[in-house]
Amino acid sequence: MKKLGCLTYGIVGLGLMGGSIAKSIRENVLDVQGATGKILGADRNAAALELSLEQHIVDETFCMEKVDVMLSECDFVFVCLYPHATLDFLCTHSAAFKSGSIVTDISGVKALLFENIEKFSREDVDFIPGHPMAGSEKEGFVNSSGGIFKNHNYIIMPVAGVKKENLELFKLLVSTMGFTRIVETDSVTHDSKIAFTSQLCHVIASALVDSAEDTGVTAFGGGSFEDLTRIAMINAPLWTELFLANKKELLAHISSFESSLSKLKNFIQNGDAASLEKTLTEVREKRISMGRIDSVYKA
Amino acid sequence: MKKLGCLTYGIVGLGLMGGSIAKSIRENVLDVQGATGKILGADRNAAALELSLEQHIVDETFCMEKVDVMLSECDFVFVCLYPHATLDFLCTHSAAFKSGSIVTDISGVKALLFENIEKFSREDVDFIPGHPMAGSEKEGFVNSSGGIFKNHNYIIMPVAGVKKENLELFKLLVSTMGFTRIVETDSVTHDSKIAFTSQLCHVIASALVDSAEDTGVTAFGGGSFEDLTRIAMINAPLWTELFLANKKELLAHISSFESSLSKLKNFIQNGDAASLEKTLTEVREKRISMGRIDSVYKA
Incomplete structure (x- = not known):
């Protein structure tokens, strides 16, 4: 070699x-x-x-x-x-x-x-x-x-x-x-997975910042908002190109995320503590089983 | 004193x-x-x-x-x-x-x-x-x-x-x-701001993990997904209580976030590169003007 x-x-x-x-x-x-x-x-x-x-x-x-x-x-x-x-x-x-x-x-x-x-x-x-x-x-x-x-x-x-x-x-x-x-x-799997782990995350972070009432909210931040929106300091031309070049996969993941969000929203709306706690418990276990928490990256 | x-x-x-x-x-x-x-x-x-x-x-x-x-x-x-x-x-x-x-x-x-x-x-x-x-x-x-x-x-x-x-x-x-x-x-301002910077972020992170197709996605992660979902390793009983005790404020922020997400989704759906890039550019500027990026917390 x-x-x-x-x-x-x-x-x-x-x-x-x-x-x-x-x-x-x-x-x-x-x-x-x-x-x-x-x-x-x-x-x-x-x-x-x-x-x-x-x-x-x-x-x-x-x-x-x-x-x-x-x-x-x-x-x-x-x-x-x-x-x-x-x-x-x-x-x-x-x-x-x-x-x-x-x-x-x-x-x-x-x-x-x-x-x-x-x-x-x-x-x-x-x-x-x-x-x-x-x-x-x-x-x-x-x-x-x-x-x-x-x-x-x-x-x-x-x-x-x-x-x-x-x-x-x-x-x-x-x-x-x-x-x-x-x-x-293969490239099909790549584009589908990346639409979720990378592009959807950038869309969410951008929407979160877009929805902020004002720029003073960080006075009330404890790390979560900061973690979720670091990537909202986005390279706009590059990500516009990425989002549109992977449109079909990305739209499918956005829709799926919207459904999950809507499910949680309904539990909250209905004061359904049992379903909310059950779903959050499942989410916690699912996230833990995914491994590779961020500390790995910050080591 | x-x-x-x-x-x-x-x-x-x-x-x-x-x-x-x-x-x-x-x-x-x-x-x-x-x-x-x-x-x-x-x-x-x-x-x-x-x-x-x-x-x-x-x-x-x-x-x-x-x-x-x-x-x-x-x-x-x-x-x-x-x-x-x-x-x-x-x-x-x-x-x-x-x-x-x-x-x-x-x-x-x-x-x-x-x-x-x-x-x-x-x-x-x-x-x-x-x-x-x-x-x-x-x-x-x-x-x-x-x-x-x-x-x-x-x-x-x-x-x-x-x-x-x-x-x-x-x-x-x-x-x-x-x-x-x-x-x-005051407590009213606190509950409203916290519903955004903290509770909404936990709802989003949880929905994102909930919407994942499988637990193997972290093989395709580059840090964004990990950053957005650290807090999805959530204390389910505590956050169920927090979400429901601040229901009105939280629901308002979820709706507002959904609108921003829907706006971006429509730009992508319509292949509207100009509007997408314009909004992402504004998001970038807005996030930068918020200050307190995560590096402060990791120092």
Whole structure:
């Protein structure tokens, strides 16, 4: 198997996620004795490129007009763009990938890619769509951090025919970056589950803030409101795209959540203490059996 | 003004909150050079009493049958029981409070107390209802901790006629315990705001867990679902009581949240990217202007 420390990594898009991936590879893979590999970075934002060079995260930078030159040198490419931009990028630059390279993305919705896969797939390049389940309410390279992946989940949806050794190499890389649970699934399952664990949560947090009477409520906060609305400090263009690109799945989960909410509301309305307490007891047990409470993430 | 370190504190109910208050007073007020005060504790649970003595948190314990003896010695009483039990306790034991003492409670809903205040109020005892805005999804003295109050809010609703020096003493005590923001308000405002920041959040978290298809979803979690549902590990009997005791306010907030959710759902349903992005942008700004993001609590 190829050695991670000797590969050339290409990051397309040095925002919060691309920057964090670059920093994590730098810290965990390349700042290691004997490592000879390097990281190349491309972005349309010159300031992000400059900063990534200055901080010695990236060895060489490329403007987007020159990105094909970069791609031709990379063994491992992370496309870290918004969902539609990811598809556009793959379609436009597919021919530039180095033969034998591994290409991945981080898009939060996969239907878009899988519906168009014949437009960019190549027999000599292994495409392993992925979704690192970590992030921040902050944005941009300036807020990126190699540490945000520690103990988090990484979902991968390898396309049929991917070389086994490349899949193993990919898993080894993300483990080395700090991810502890690599979930291998298909894009349909991914989009459905993510609509629940991620997109629905962002819709709920946004609706909760939207429904606040005023901005002074935090004087009455004890942590619950703060926990539920951290993610309401939302990247509006990105999440608009994610919500709409996964519309069908997301709407189904919103409806299901509305039913549960309505059930609890009716118990309260009717003063039905017995049903309320029974449901809350079941909820408590269900949540506990789900495991992975937040302390894991804050460790 | 009286010296905090020289007073006798009484804690009625050594559960998670009573235990945490006792530990915080022990650590911050009494484990200080020159302090001569003590903490007395009463509970119906013998194991909690025993543990509190063993850990040197409480100096003397009382079963509930003997609680009047304890109350007659205390300068400062914290009634740390469920809402209805708090009202019952105050009504039943009002005569036992030491003349000149300060009595407070921690109930999450205040209407119940204020509607019945003539049943337990005394001219020679200062009742200062309070609500420490901190907690945990864990329960019982065994999970209590003096550190959970650090940087949190304390809401107080002093009744008319409370002596100024006693109010100052109360504020000094909770500041010393670690609370950084003391919000003075009336019970109606408290119940309305808390229905939003606390009870609505618990209803939402519970509905979200209730609506989960299965308990395997955390494999697809990235922190959002975990953040939103920590409080779904809910104390069912307590929250059933809190929801029903603040029914009118809570139902109003649930309806308002449902409207906001429905608005976002319609934008998604209609593929209305412009309205969705506009609303999310406003939500982001609104949340940021609310301040007190969760990092404050995790510091």
